[in-house]
Amino acid sequence: EAQVTQNPRYLITVTGKKLTVTCSQNMNHEYMSWYRQDPGLGLRQIYYSMNVEVTDKGDVPEGYKVSRKEKRNFPLILESPSPNQTSLYFCASSFWDRKNTEAFFGQGTRLTVV
Amino acid sequence: GESVGLHLPTLSVQEGDNSIINCAYSNSASDYFIWYKQESGKGPQFIIDIRSNMDKRQGQRVTVLLNKTVKHLSLQIAATQPGDSAVYFCAEKSGTGRRALTFGSGTRLQVQP
Numbered sequence: 638e639a640q641v642t643q644n645p646r647y648l649i650t651v652t653g654k655k656l657t658v659t660c661s662q663n664m665n666h667e668y669m670s671w672y673r674q675d676p677g678l679g680l681r682q683i684y685y686s687m688n689v690e691v692t693d694k695g696d697v698p699e700g701y702k703v704s705r706k707e708k709r710n711f712p713l714i715l716e717s718p719s720p721n722q723t724s725l726y727f728c729a730s731s732f733w734d735r736k737n738t739e740a741f742f743g744q745g746t747r748l749t750v751v
Numbered sequence: 752g753e754s755v756g757l758h759l760p761t762l763s764v765q766e767g768d769n770s771i772i773n774c775a776y777s778n779s780a781s782d783y784f785i786w787y788k789q790e791s792g793k794g795p796q797f798i799i800d801i802r803s804n805m806d807k808r809q810g811q812r813v814t815v816l817l818n819k820t821v822k823h824l825s826l827q828i829a830a831t832q833p834g835d836s837a838v839y840f841c842a843e844k845s846g847t848g849r850r851a852l853t854f855g856s857g858t859r860l861q862v863q864p
Contacts (some may be wrong), residue, residue, distance in 0.1 A: 742794025743840060
């Protein structure tokens with residue numbers, strides 16, 4: 638089954654404690670992204686990757702890091718989480734194609750930073 | 752910066768009626784406009800898209816209309832069903848640069864039995 642898998646689904650952590658949210662896709666997609674979803678703001682792109690070892694900032698990258706060592710995996714790293722990073726996070730993947738508008742999203746990770 | 756927004760945060764319709772969800776956009780340079788559906792507890796799911804040089808596109812029970820003159824996008828759902836209850840996002844995509852999807856804030860569709 639074609640899918641994007643995120644882990645964990647729920648996470649409560651304390652300020653400053655480093656964490657990683659994993660993302661894996663099995664569709665051989667080149668393009669992968671991380672979004673955060675906050676009430677009234679829709680989804681905002683944090684970081685994206687056009688292919689292995691190619692990553693770049695999205696609209697709200699502050700406080701986040703990513704890596705793309707393998708095509709299927711795109712982990713999101715919060716080196717020192719803060720309460721304003723409490724949010725619902727989604728990983729998405731798609732083909733790197735001008736015409737491709739269909740992104741596949743994971744189930745989401747609800748993060749609470751206290 | 753450019754933005755994609757929505758007129759109504761919540762839309763309530765009766766089962767069997769047609770639904771119309773509206774969206775205003777401001778980036779005239781976008782190549783595609785897209786609708787996503789997000790059910791409770793799930794990630795957004797692609798519904799339908801329309802290229803910027805078109806004004807109408809139909810899918811299964813859904814129709815997307817694009818009015819470039821007033822920068823308006825709408826999603827029409829025919830014979831709305833309980834399974835259509837969800838949050839609907841319009842999004843736009845440019846074919847150049849980072850080709851990110853820029854999402855609006857969403858409209859919640861509630862289908863009353």
